[in-house]
Amino acid sequence: MASYLIIGNSAGGIAAAEAIRRGDPKGAITMVSDEPYPAYSRPLISDYLAGDVTLEKMLLRPADFYPSHGIEAILGTKVTRLELTQKRATLADGRTLKWDKLLLATGGTPTLPDIKGRDLKGVFVFNTLDDAKAIGDYLIARHRAVVIGGGLIGLSAAKALLRRGNETTVVVRSARLLSTLLDAEASALMEKAALAKGLKVIKGSGGEEILGQDGQVKGVALGRGETIPCEVVILARGVDPRTELAREAGLKVREGIPVNEHMETSAPGVYACGDVAESYDFACQEVRVNPVWPSAVIGGLTAGANMAGERNPCPGTSAVNALSYFGTAIAAAGQANPPTLDGFEVLRHPAHNGHYEKVVLQDGRVVGFILVGNLEKAGVIFSLIKERVDVTPFKKDLISPSFGYAFLPAKLRQARIAAE
Amino acid sequence: MKKVYPKEEVCMACRLCEVHCLAAHSLSQDLIRAYKLESPRPRALVQVTEKGPVSLALPCRHCREPMCVYGCFAGALTRDEATGVVSLDPDKCVGCWTCLAVCPYGAIYRDPARGVAAKCDLCAGRPQPACVANCPNEALIFAESARG
Numbered sequence: 001m002a003s004y005l006i007i008g009n010s011a012g013g014i015a016a017a018e019a020i021r022r023g024d025p026k027g028a029i030t031m032v033s034d035e036p037y038p039a040y041s042r043p044l045i046s047d048y049l050a051g052d053v054t055l056e057k058m059l060l061r062p063a064d065f066y067p068s069h070g071i072e073a074i075l076g077t078k079v080t081r082l083e084l085t086q087k088r089a090t091l092a093d094g095r096t097l098k099w100d101k102l103l104l105a106t107g108g109t110p111t112l113p114d115i116k117g118r119d120l121k122g123v124f125v126f127n128t129l130d131d132a133k134a135i136g137d138y139l140i141a142r143h144r145a146v147v148i149g150g151g152l153i154g155l156s157a158a159k160a161l162l163r164r165g166n167e168t169t170v171v172v173r174s175a176r177l178l179s180t181l182l183d184a185e186a187s188a189l190m191e192k193a194a195l196a197k198g199l200k201v202i203k204g205s206g207g208e209e210i211l212g213q214d215g216q217v218k219g220v221a222l223g224r225g226e227t228i229p230c231e232v233v234i235l236a237r238g239v240d241p242r243t244e245l246a247r248e249a250g251l252k253v254r255e256g257i258p259v260n261e262h263m264e265t266s267a268p269g270v271y272a273c274g275d276v277a278e279s280y281d282f283a284c285q286e287v288r289v290n291p292v293w294p295s296a297v298i299g300g301l302t303a304g305a306n307m308a309g310e311r312n313p314c315p316g317t318s319a320v321n322a323l324s325y326f327g328t329a330i331a332a333a334g335q336a337n338p339p340t341l342d343g344f345e346v347l348r349h350p351a352h353n354g355h356y357e358k359v360v361l362q363d364g365r366v367v368g369f370i371l372v373g374n375l376e377k378a379g380v381i382f383s384l385i386k387e388r389v390d391v392t393p394f395k396k397d398l399i400s401p402s403f404g405y406a407f408l409p410a411k412l413r414q415a416r417i418a419a420e
Numbered sequence: 421m422k423k424v425y426p427k428e429e430v431c432m433a434c435r436l437c438e439v440h441c442l443a444a445h446s447l448s449q450d451l452i453r454a455y456k457l458e459s460p461r462p463r464a465l466v467q468v469t470e471k472g473p474v475s476l477a478l479p480c481r482h483c484r485e486p487m488c489v490y491g492c493f494a495g496a497l498t499r500d501e502a503t504g505v506v507s508l509d510p511d512k513c514v515g516c517w518t519c520l521a522v523c524p525y526g527a528i529y530r531d532p533a534r535g536v537a538a539k540c541d542l543c544a545g546r547p548q549p550a551c552v553a554n555c556p557n558e559a560l561i562f563a564e565s566a567r568g
C-alpha cells in the first residue's frame with residue numbers, strides 16, 4: 001500500500017488529497033500543517049477580520065472530510081526536516097513520517113520588509129487566520145491603522161479595517177496601488193473607489209520606520225519628514241514561497257520550487273504545487289510562481305493524480321485575479337502590464353463610466369488583460385490566453401464593451417459547446 | 421447528464437429565455453410580480469450573447485473540469501460527482517468574481533442586487549428548464565451530453 005505525505009493543508013494540499021483518493025482508494029494519506037485548523041479559505045481572512053464570516057463558513061470541506069477520505073490530519077505541527085533518500089520527514093514534536101510520494105504544498109510566508117520597529121506591539125502581518133484573530137483581538141475602535149503595502153493582501157487588510165470602522169491609511173512604495181497586477185488606468189479607478197470609501201492612500205513611500213513608545217506602535221515615518229500617527233501597523237509586502245524545507249533537503253529551488261508538467265520537482269516522487277511551486281504559465285510561456293487560488297487547486301489536482309499513478313500533464317495555469325474591493329470589480333490575468341512594450345500590442349478602451357478594457361497581444365495571441373466594471377466576458381478572454389487562439393481576425397472586438405462568447409469564431413464557438 | 425444546448429442558427433435574440441428564467445427563479449414564479457414587486461429583484465441565470473446576426477443563449481455548461489469550482493475560494497461552487505451538476509450556493513458566495521474570470525463560456529454572471537454570482541441550476545425539480553420550455557423557436561434543447 002502506497003503512503004502519501006502532504007505538507008500543507010490548504011488549497012493545493014486539499015485538491016491533491018482528493019485527487020490521490022480518486023486515483024488510489026486504499027493508499028495511506030497523511031496531511032501535516034503547522035496551522036491548527038481544518039482547511040480554511042485563506043483569502044477570507046479579510047472577511048473574517050471584518051466580522052462578515054465565521055470560521056465555520058470559511059472551512060473548505062465538511063467536518064467529516066478527513067475521516068471520510070481516510071486521511072490522517074496532523075494539525076498544528078510543523079515539519080522541520082526532510083530526508084529525501086530515506087523518504088522521511090521529521091516533525092517539530094520529534095515524530096517521523098515515511099512516504100512513498102511527497103507533496104510540498106507549503107504556500108507562502110509574508111515578505112518581511114527590513115524596517116525598524118518591526119517588533120513593536122501593534123505590528124502584524126496578514127497571512128493566516130491566526131493573524132486575523134490577533135489583529136481582531138488587539139484592535140479597538142479608536143485605533144488608527146497603517147497598512148504597509150498596496151498589493152492584494154494590503155488592500156484586503158485595509159478593506160477589513162475600514163469595514164470595522166478604523167481609520168486606515170495604505171502606504172505604498174510605488175506610484176500606485178496594485179502595481180504588480182494593474183496598469184495605471186485600472187489602479188486609478190481602484191484608488192478612486194477606495195478613497196470614496198474613506199481609505200487614505202499615500203504613494204511613493206513604503207514607510208521608513210515604525211515609531212514606538214513604551215514598546216507600542218505610535219506612528220509610521222515616511223522618510224520625508226512626514227509621519228502618520230497610528231496605533232496599528234500591518235506589514236503587507238506580499239508573500240515569498242515557503243521553500244526552506246525543500247532547500248535544506250537539497251531540492252532544486254529558485255524563487256519557488258520548479259516542477260515539470262506532472263508537478264514533480266527535481267527529485268522523483270517529490271511533488272510541489274500552489275504558492276510554493278513554479279509551474280508552467282501559459283500566458284508568460286515559462287515556469288514561474290503564480291500565487292493565486294485557482295493555480296493552487298489546478299496544480300494540486302494534477303499533482304495528486306500523478307502521485308496516485310496517472311500520467312496527467314498539468315493543463316497549465318496563469319496568474320488570474322478578480323478583485324472586488326470598495327465596490328469596484330476588476331479582473332486581470334497574465335501579462336496585463338508588460339514591463340516593456342517591445343513585441344507586445346496593447347489594445348485599450350479608455351475608462352468610460354468606471355469601465356475599462358485592455359487586452360495585451362503577442363504574435364497575434366492574447367497574453368494578458370485587464371477589465372474593470374463588466375467582468376462577465378473575462379473568462380472568455382482568459383480562455384483565449386489558455387488556448388493560444390490566433391485572435392488577429394477579431395482582435396478589435398476584444399475591447400468592445402459588448403464582447404462575449406458570440407464574438408468567438410464560429411468553429412471555436414461551436415466546438416467548445418460540443419465538447420461539454 | 422442532460423444539459424441545455426443552444427442552436428444558434430435559429431436563435432433570434434428575443435431574450436424570452438432570460439425572461440422565463442428570471443420568473444422561474446423568482447419567489448412568486450410570476451413574471452410581472454418578479455420584475456415589479458420582488459426585492460431584491462431576481463436575476464436571469466442565462467444570458468443571450470450576440471454579435472451582429474449571431475446570437476445564442478449560453479447557460480452554464482456544467483463542465484467536467486469546472487474552472488469556476490477550482491477558482492472559488494469560498495466553497496460556494498461545487499460539482500456533484502454523481503449527477504455532474506455544478507451548483508452555486510449564494511449563502512457561501514462572497515462576490516469575489518474569480519469564477520467570472522475563469523469561466524471559458526462567460527456563463528456566470530453577477531447578481532448586482534445581492535452582490536453574489538448567479539448561474540444556471542438546470543431548473544432542478546422541473547421536467548425541463550424554463551428557458552428550453554419557453555423558447556418560441558426551439559433554439560434551446562435539453563439533451564444528453566455527448567460526454568455522458
Ligand SMILES: Cc1cc2nc3c(=O)[nH]c(=O)nc-3n(C[C@H](O)[C@H](O)[C@H](O)COP(=O)(O)OP(=O)(O)OC[C@H]3O[C@@H](n4cnc5c(N)ncnc54)[C@H](O)[C@@H]3O)c2cc1C
Binds near residue numbers: 007127156157
Ligand atoms: C489576505 C489574502 C488574500 C488573498 N486573496 C486572494 C484572492 O482574492 N484571489 C486569489 O486567487 N488568491 C488570493 N490569495 C492567495 C491564496 O490564498 C493563495 O494563492 C492560496 O492560499 C495558496 O494555497 P497553497 O495551498 O499553495 O498554500 P497556503 O494557502 O499558503 O497553505 C500552505 C499551508 O502549509 C503550511 N505549511 C507550510 N510549511 C509547513 C511546514 N514546514 N510544516 C507544516 N505546515 C507547513 C502553512 O502553514 C499553510 O497552512 C490571498 C491570500 C491572502 C493571504
Ligand code: SF4
Binds near residue numbers: 488497512513537
Ligand atoms: S464570486 Fe462567489 S461563486 Fe464566484 S468564485 Fe467568488 S465566491 Fe465563488
